Amino acid sequence: MMETKAFVNWQAVQKILDKETTQGLSATLLFTRSGALLTSAGEVTDENIISALVAKMWESYKQVQASTNFILVECEEGILGVCGLGKFLVCVYSNSYQYPLGLLKAKIERLVLKLDKPLSCC
Amino acid sequence: GNGVRCAMSLVDSAVEKYLEEVAGRISGLLAIHLSDRDGITLAKTSSVESKVNIPSLSAAFASASEQAGKLNLGCNSHIILFAKDLVVVQVMHAPLVISFVGKSNLNIGMIKVMIPSIRDKLETIRDKVESIVASTS
Numbered sequence: 001m002m003e004t005k006a007f008v009n010w011q012a013v014q015k016i017l018d019k020e021t022t023q024g025l026s027a028t029l030l031f032t033r034s035g036a037l038l039t040s041a042g043e044v045t046d047e048n049i050i051s052a053l054v055a056k057m058w059e060s061y062k063q064v065q066a067s068t069n070f071i072l073v074e075c076e077e078g079i080l081g082v083c084g085l086g087k088f089l090v091c092v093y094s095n096s097y098q099y100p101l102g103l104l105k106a107k108i109e110r111l112v113l114k115l116d117k118p119l120s121c122c
Numbered sequence: 123g124n125g126v127r128c129a130m131s132l133v134d135s136a137v138e139k140y141l142e143e144v145a146g147r148i149s150g151l152l153a154i155h156l157s158d159r160d161g162i163t164l165a166k167t168s169s170v171e172s173k174v175n176i177p178s179l180s181a182a183f184a185s186a187s188e189q190a191g192k193l194n195l196g197c198n199s200h201i202i203l204f205a206k207d208l209v210v211v212q213v214m215h216a217p218l219v220i221s222f223v224g225k226s227n228l229n230i231g232m233i234k235v236m237i238p239s240i241r242d243k244l245e246t247i248r249d250k251v252e253s254i255v256a257s258t259s
Contacts, residue, residue: 050193057186064178067206073186077196093195101202101230 012118017041020111024099029091054091081108137165150228155221159184180219183212
């Protein structure tokens with residue numbers, strides 16, 4: 001039987017992203033540390049730009065504070081959270097600035113826990 | 123550089139006294155720093171020595187805040203950084219960067235509530251920095 005452990009179960013990853021991008025959240029993005037988008041869920045536009053910008057932001061903070069594990073970005077018209085997961089970055093945002101920051105953080109942390117197993121072979 | 127520091131020393135003590143008073147009201151807070159976009163510290167509360175490079179964080183924030191404005195989420199208002207045993211809340215009050223450094227249990231909600239009054243209080247120092255930057259450029 002062929003050993004399949006080396007491969008990422010992308011179907012499972014997509015399913016998790018789709019399921020966790022609940023009401024109030026606009027989109028979830030999964031990308032590499034260099035900003036290359038792997039996949040996304042939700043109603044997303046300009047996802048490549050967002051992943052590139054967020055990856056750059058993460059990197060510049062990481063260079064100053066190596067133990068950075070989560071960044072929350074609050075803007076006038078929405079909020080965004082990004083968390084590291086192995087070789088990847090998980091980013092979730094909402095176009096509603098009223099979406100509770102604490103809830104966004106909790107949801108991302110939960111998402112990262114769920115993604116850990118399917119992505120752990122990377 | 124020097125011109126900014128000389129002028130700043132005139133307002134330093136009043137600002138730092140105000141920041142100390144604010145800091146006392148926020149649980150989990152270690153320090154408040156006021157710097158310019160390049161990370162040069164203009165005023166700060168006296169704090170326990172910490173392993174955080176706040177000038178570099180302030181410079182990183184100034185650039186990150188500008189980039190965040192391109193995320194289709196409107197202008198950036200705050201960035202909150204979570205690291206091991208550390209939370210940093212940063213706000214732009216152009217051309218000033220305000221950084222709140224705290225422990226993991228930092229009361230972020232309280233900081234957000236206090237930011238508007240802190241901005242009001244810092245209007246005089248902001249105008250001074252702007253005029254110095256304008257006269258030296």
